[in-house]
Amino acid sequence: MTEEGTAPPRPDIELAPAPAAEGGEGESARHGELTFIGTATVLLRFGGFTVLTDPNFLHSGEKADIGLGLRVRRLTEPAMQVRNLPPLDLLVLSHFHGDHFDRTAERDLPRDLPIVTEPHAGRILRRKGFERVVPLETWERQRFTRGERSCSVESLPGRHSPRLLGPVVPPVMGSLLEFADRGRTTLRVYVTGDTLYDERLGEIPARHPEIDLCVIHLGGTRLAGVLLTMDDAQGVRTLELVKPRVAVPVHFDDYAIFRSPLEKFLRRARDTGLSTRVRELRRGETWAFEAGNEEAA
């Protein structure tokens, strides 16, 4: 164990009972639904928990602020707005970039929504008035409980830029969402965040050898020629390293700076004979699955 892994465990956060309409504990402990909203915004419903990732609700044509005074125009329309979402239990935010947390999210998300993120984004969100921010250092974990079930978020390593650019690109975290029912793990989901392939990602399968589902941020984002997110080759390499059972690609065509098309990744995944099954989701599409039987469509 590294120093980072020895932080004392954080106390559990007990969530209020889910509204009856959402199923709550009545919901099967193994049933899941994943909805791709756009960019890296994904709605995951599992075992009665509802989790949103990286909320980007800007409309097509609107500009996202990505720091250094740079603004990039969105090319796609998100499948939903905040008002269309079911009641959320928590938000997981990988980093503070305008294509992951935008002014619409800032305006419309409830201030008492628990937000799990890395410390840099956490400080910004607290300044913006979000009251229940949970900042995690790498390998730190926060568990949310509802009755006999739980959803834990663990911060995983990620690196958004070559080391030289470290100071101008925000830090990023990957996350492991681990669901459990009566102490037994039912599903493990790895959300990569905007990261490049990096040797440190190798620690993820070392600690978590059985990942069911990976939401992988691709796109081969380039700014001034510098690669900032995984392209097709790095994406396939990461999946070969982590070996999730299923991968769902996101973050690949919403902005012009996303330069590596999804087709290239899909072709490379096929040609490589990847053991991970790639499940392509269109914006607005929901994939329903049973944990332990992810082949179910």
Ligand SMILES: [Zn+2]
């Ligand atoms: Zn980013």
Ligand SMILES: [Zn+2]
């Ligand atoms: Zn991004």
